[in-house]
Amino acid sequence: MIGIVYITAGSMDNASEIARELVARRLAACVNMFPIYSIYRWNEKVEEQNEVALFAKTDSSRLEEIIETVRFLHTYDLPAIEFWEVKGEQNYLDWVHVNSS
Known part of the structure; x- marks a missing residue:
């Protein structure tokens, strides 16, 4: 599944790393990065922070x-890491599969 x-x-430096x-490790075929502004609860306080969102295209086996x-x-002590299944153009999905395995 792709x-x-x-x-x-928390920073573009960490996101880029x-x-x-x-x-490089073929865990993802491609990673897009976007600046975002987040509001969240942490340690019983409401926090606000500039962050970077990464979208790593990959095969679920990775x-x-x-x-x-x-x-x-x-x-971060507790990074956000979520997997979202996608559907799309089959040739592109095949490329993601080949380049992340």
Whole structure:
């Protein structure tokens, strides 16, 4: 199953480090990064912060390795790591599969 792993990071430097490692290790075929502004609850306080959202295109068989890699490189105690299944143009999905396995 092809999908997107959604990850947030606290800086572009950390996001880029994670993205480069995922692509270099063939855990993701491609990673897009977008600046975002997040409001969330942490340690019983409402926090607001600029963050970077990563969209890593991958095969679901790589998810556990992705989680392990992100946890190792991430600066947060509890990084957001979510897998979203996607449907799309089959040639593109095949490319993602080949380049993330």
